[in-house]
Amino acid sequence: MPHVSPRLKPWLRLPAFAINGIEVALGIALIQLAAATLAGPQAAALVVSGAVCASIAHLANTPVRTWHRVGAAALLSVLAALVVELLRAQPLALGLAIGAIAFVAMMTLAWGARAGAVSFAPLLATVFAMAVPPSAHGAQGAAWIAGGAAAYLGWALVSGAACQPRYRTLALVEALGATAELFRSRADVLGSAGSEGTPATPLRAWIRDEARLAERLQIARDFLFAAPPGARGERDIGVLLRAIDLRDVLLASRLDADLLGSDATGQAIRQTVAGALRTIAERLDAAAEHVRDGTRPADRAGEPAHAALERLGVPADEPRARLLPSLRDRVRRLDEDARALDRLLQGEPARLPLTREQLQAFVAPEGWPLAALPPHLTGTSPVLRHAVRMALALATAYYLALLLPWGAHPYWLVLGVAVVLRGKLGETLARRNARVAGTILGCLVVVVLSHVATPAALNGVFIVALGTAHAFVMRLYWLTATAASVMALLQAHAVDPGSGFAIGERVADTLLGALLAWSFSYVLPSWERRSVRESVGRVLRDLLSYATHSLQPGRGDPVEERLARRRAYDSLSALAAALQRSRVEPRGVRLPSREIATVLDHGERLMAHLSMVRMTLARLKDERDSAGRVDPLLAGASGELARRLDLRAPPVEPQPARSADLALLPERPAADDPTPWLERRLGLLIDEAAQIQRAARSALGR
Template sequence: MTLLPPLLPMLPLSPLNWLFRIPAHVLNGLSVALGIGLIQWWFGSQASLHVAQLVSSGAVFASLADVPTTPGRSWPRVLMAAVLGSLSAAVVAFLDPYPRVLGLAIMGLVFISMMTLAWGPRAGPVSFAAILSIVFTMGVPDGTSPWVLTGWNLVGAALYLGWSQLTIRVLQKRYRSLALATALQATARLLRSRADAMLDEGQTATAAQALHTWVRDEAQLAERLQAARDLLFAAPPSARAQRETAVLLRAIDLRDILLASRLDLDLLGTDELATQVRARLAQRLRAMADELALAQARLRGVRVPRPEAQAPLSDLLDSLQNSPLLAPEDLRARLLPALINRVRHLQDDVQAIHRLLDQGPSEQPLSAAELQLFVAPEGWPLSAFEAHRTLASPVLRHALRASLALGAAYYIGLALPWSSHPQWMVLSVAVVLRGNIEQTLSRRNLRVLGTLLGCVIVVGLAHVSSPLLMMLVFLLAVGLAHSFAIERYLITAVAATVMALLQAHMAHPSTGFPIAERVADTLLGAAMAWAFCYVLPSWERRSLPRSLPRVLAALRHYAAESLRPHDPADPGMAVRQRLARRQAYDALGALAAGLQRSSYEPRQVQLPWVPLTALLDHGQRLMAHLSMLRLMRLRDGPEMHQAEALTALGQAQQSLQDLLDPASQGAGEAEIEARALDTKQTLLPSEPPTDKVLPWLHRRLQVTQLDAARTAAAARAALAELKRPPAR
């Protein structure tokens, strides 16, 4: 149960206090709307409404790339959006007298803008700047000089570039705190989904849904953690930045232990005792999620009551071990201390996060230079296009697909009886058509619903003849459309509809509000975008032969770094382990995302579900084993440095390298599977890991090799299934 809804009534009434408690994306949207509003107001009062529209159009398409990030990352993005948008506006303005030639130009501009996605997701807002510029320029009243239009667009874009740098510097500290709060919130959500999955282990439909939720929350947490890294790890030195960085590093480590919480639960069985143990462990995870929700609320500046204190974990262990359901000879008594010990490690990390928020770190675990290694690359090199010069590239295929789709939308818009706004057809296709069918279907439904709701709002506004109100609503729509483009696309669709209709009305007041035309264009555009999904499609199975070896290589690298002998003279060892861990998480996350997207594709081209689900399951288990081994080496002291432990770790390291070699044909897997036939309760050490760690080390190394063998076997099975003829 989340703590956040009850917090809302506790917000202070001061508008300034409320402002600094809103989410980062809303705060960003407000700054965008304010900047555009000021630019429009100034030129409207000093020049004319027409000039104000031209200037604000340049500001709007430049603002698309203004997202919560660092100043050094922001200005190249906003500048590129401004340049690409201004170039598109100039081309459309000069070719406006030649409609048929203009259609070809639109196709070329769309192709260029979509190819910018070769730089990765960060180029998404930049790529859409050209589309929005095309739409805005086609809506400009006839008689406007192309030179005048381009000049005022450039002025608006330049002014907004300056505004974005000003606001991003003012809001930088707040963005960092909110990014960290969002990462903690996502971690709390993952704790709750892990608790749900813990209660529903098995093959039931409920268990499958819990696992699906877990995978979704894992992907969301990975995205939130990277966004926080990009902001916090680049922060100038200060006590606040040091404290927040330490909290983020602790949250990243907590994710590791949480992944390990699923290990060995299958040994509990399914009887009443197993149900009780799972319920008690899940209750502890939810309590820790509440503690993390408290920490993220503190970062946002919201005062909340502390969750109810939990009984000591030693009491929990005693109550389970003394349960009448646990017979004296039941081998599960050996497992309980290990399960409770993992919960204790999680609880230690949660408590450490609160201590860091109270006192700050005594020292930083990583230097500023080492932290920079975990920041996502930001460059814009032309060499990024080298890999996208063939039709095997999803980026090139999407660029061609989008170019054909928007060109067709334009020419169909010209031929329709209501052809006064062909740019709306272009916009409808552009916002719905995505790089994969899953996102396109989601956007299609939300776009249609958002357009209908937006039209209802505009019908209400049509009865109010107040230019000032229209302008304020327009600016509010700009801010909302910008704020929720990623978080809640339905709100963006509603706001974009209001924005488009009001802009058209302000440019041509005599035409009124062409609502029926807008609805018709949206329905037709959504249908066209859906149809063009099947033109040069980039089905997920095309990339699987490349992504599977990448997953095995990432796991192999993490295994090598996790089990590498400790060298006190090598200060970079911990950094390499963290980098290898992140790469392995990213590789598994990308595979999981591809599998989810493939479920929306035609049945005959879908990815092989069974082997890939097995690969993800055993791959995550392998990651959990490696994390446990790494933590055992860090936390269990001298015993892990004995010759016996070092020999076992070295042999396991070599075995994992052989098993996870993408070129391996399964050598050694049969022997590991044979040895694993008895790797159940009978091999559980008789003494708890807190008393004697070496027997638990040997068992952990054995099951680690077992999951590595099964991960590699699942990868080979998936590749073999790809070679079979598609199902009909």
């Protein structure tokens, strides 16, 4: 195993967001130093303003994504600063322009999550341009801002390319770590099932970790599938695909748990399976450490994770004895996949199921196609409604600031609204509280620094605050708000030293800005109930698409099947996120939580049944006579699913007798004769589809 120097280990443990924060801070520091040396401190402050605005969109990303996002942020920032400069002498027109800039900035969200950071850059540029003192007005000031934005774009491309190998490694590390966490969450849910008064905490953790894993897997796909060809790249892709398959098989571990009962034997079986899942999670954690540190794991033979299930004593005449072989097979499959992942890290050649060209289909789309914009030019679009809401809020904040007795710095009130007001009420409330607390902390820090720090030290604090604010924006927003307050106060002071810090006014502006943002959350609101019909419909369509591909053994396109599986996971995650956001909305407009939760529960169960069907079909594919027996079953199940996952079809009445029959397990183990188990699984699959349809109709009020 290669030796890792103790001096290097702390750097290897830095997560991607910390490296990105250091990368941004270092770039700003170098640009500031160069500008101050060549043009003086006043010009350097303007150059840094442009660079900071462009840096908002500089995240841990591939070079192509960095070019698209940082380039767009730089362009929009320069245009916003130029508009402010042209209208500075006309306060009334400037207020309208601020609203127009906000509207255009928020409309970029039509391109989805990729525009999240880009959308804030022109708003920050507007604030910085408003803070420019009279001595720096004019075309020259705007040119310095543009130069800073262009300089940072160049830095982002160069530094991002240099960090690519590490970013790819850490993306895989985070995917493996998230997979391990999901195993532990599933073990907690399984271990707590069957007991009286089972708390909901393990289930909430499972749902949270499902969403987190989906995000981490997509980030890893975007990095690894776009990496240059090579042995290391193929190994990492192989490891990632193993993790994706592990997630799919893990989903099946929830099936049939209700058949175990709540007596001592049932609890013992659950705890044994839960222990096996935790053992596999530890193996995944160890694999993540080896990937992160660049070391090769030792060959850890050890006892198979399913061995403990072999030792469980269940009487042969008891129905649960028929289920044990199936449980052992699922745990064995998980254990084998985890060990295969280890072997890849030990140097075993990766045999990828898809070509590199096929893998590109799983990379998230990038760029700014104009076709994404027209669907959001309607009054029902959440993007358009939020754009109008933000435009009204920022214009109101600006005009109100002109009337306040401390209105010499209206940009701070505009900034206070811009950073708090989000598209959803829950996000706005979270930002409001963190912003107020962070601003007060940041102001206290600046008060202390203003009495003890030298100008050079303040400049160093500004760089550290910038990197901290950038790194933690998606993780600890109160820390980002604190660092951003320090950064904004110091930057405004650097641009216009004569204005002072005006701490009391800044706190008052922040409190008023938070109040304004909260108030405007109710202007043209985009309650989750407005989009629930489309969200539920998408879940049913994507589940049917995945089921259709899964029930075509050997005849379907493997790329399309994997894409359909990812879409089904994504649609379930999106509906779960909508349900979570809706819980803080006014009671009268909240989503029907019980019905939506039922859709999610049965949707995941349907996915789990499909996973078991795929594993059973893999066992049957080598049998020559299987097609004649299995194909009619698959065709019939596919037709039933198409009818039951269609909201336009007549509702299917509950069939308690059929459900009771499905709970009877075949007498022969699946290893001896998989066909009866497949037939039972397909029946359960059809029953889950009926349950989803009923829950969906109830959620939509049909």
